[in-house]
Amino acid sequence: MFMGNIKALNDKQKFRSEIKLHPQWNRVYDVGHIHWTGALQDGRDRGKYAYFCPIGWKRHAFDVSDNYDEKFKGWSICYHGTKFDYGLSILLSGLAPARIAALGKGIYASQSIIYSTHPRYAEIKRIQSSDEKTFFKNGKYVQFVLQCRVHPNNIIVAGPETLGVDGKVTIDPNLTNNVIEWVIDAKNKDLMDFSDPSSTIVCTGLMIRVTDNHPGLLTESQWWYSGHICNNKNCCCLGIDLSELMKQKNNGVKCNFIYE
Numbered sequence: 001m002f003m004g005n006i007k008a009l010n011d012k013q014k015f016r017s018e019i020k021l022h023p024q025w026n027r028v029y030d031v032g033h034i035h036w037t038g039a040l041q042d043g044r045d046r047g048k049y050a051y052f053c054p055i056g057w058k059r060h061a062f063d064v065s066d067n068y069d070e071k072f073k074g075w076s077i078c079y080h081g082t083k084f085d086y087g088l089s090i091l092l093s094g095l096a097p098a099r100i101a102a103l104g105k106g107i108y109a110s111q112s113i114i115y116s117t118h119p120r121y122a123e124i125k126r127i128q129s130s131d132e133k134t135f136f137k138n139g140k141y142v143q144f145v146l147q148c149r150v151h152p153n154n155i156i157v158a159g160p161e162t163l164g165v166d167g168k169v170t171i172d173p174n175l176t177n178n179v180i181e182w183v184i185d186a187k188n189k190d191l192m193d194f195s196d197p198s199s200t201i202v203c204t205g206l207m208i209r210v211t212d213n214h215p216g217l218l219t220e221s222q223w224w225y226s227g228h229i230c231n232n233k234n235c236c237c238l239g240i241d242l243s244e245l246m247k248q249k250n251n252g253v254k255c256n257f258i259y260e
């Protein structure tokens with residue numbers, strides 16, 4: 001529905017025949033039921049980088065290993081935002097290194113889901129068709145990001161944000177702005193196939209956020225306006241005209257998460 005057309009994929013990409021889901025590990029991280037505060041302390045080894053509660057999101061888990069805890073022992077959680085048209089190709093064939101490599105060559109991700117959902121990275125879609133409205137119920141806008149695992153040894157850079165925020169505001173209260181963007185070793189590959197045993201990054205879930213108004217009105221999105229944001233659809237996929245979004249923001253329009 002939103003995830004792109006296989007026919008539009010590049011001929012060099014190789015595909016897995018299916019995406020296996022693992023509903024047992026699906027989760028809803030709603031505001032009224034905060035699963036944890038601060039870094040999660042549950043005894044699992046996620047490496048040296050903490051895992052923070054992705055409030056407002058639903059996770060749809062993928063079945064990526066028969067022995068998950070052993071396979072990903074010491075691997076940290078991170079997020080990768082992308083456009084809807086690229087979603088299916090990424091899930092079936094893997095992640096490609098960044099074309100614009102501000103912090104060096106590699107695959108870009110972040111420990112922060114708040115940072116990863118900037119419209120420069122994660123496209124915002126207006127829910128319009130009857131099929132979409134049936135699936136997303138009372139929502140008006142939807143975003144998705146990929147939840148991934150990466151071993152810290154494969155993180156080449158844990159560096160600063162690249163959206164021009166600098167030190168004007170704190171992007172994510174759990175992190176400092178100067179270590180919020182990761183560059184992951186792509187091992188000189190054009191694509192990092194998640195099914196490859198030597199893959200440096202593996203997508204383990206699809207995170208979906210549905211809201212009743214534009215997510216740029218959320219409290220955790222206010223940092224967007226202290227850095228780069230634009231109307232160019234090849235850059236920031238806002239799903240709304242920026243002037244209209246600013247008008248709503250200045251008029252105090254609120255936005256809420258939808259969990260239906």
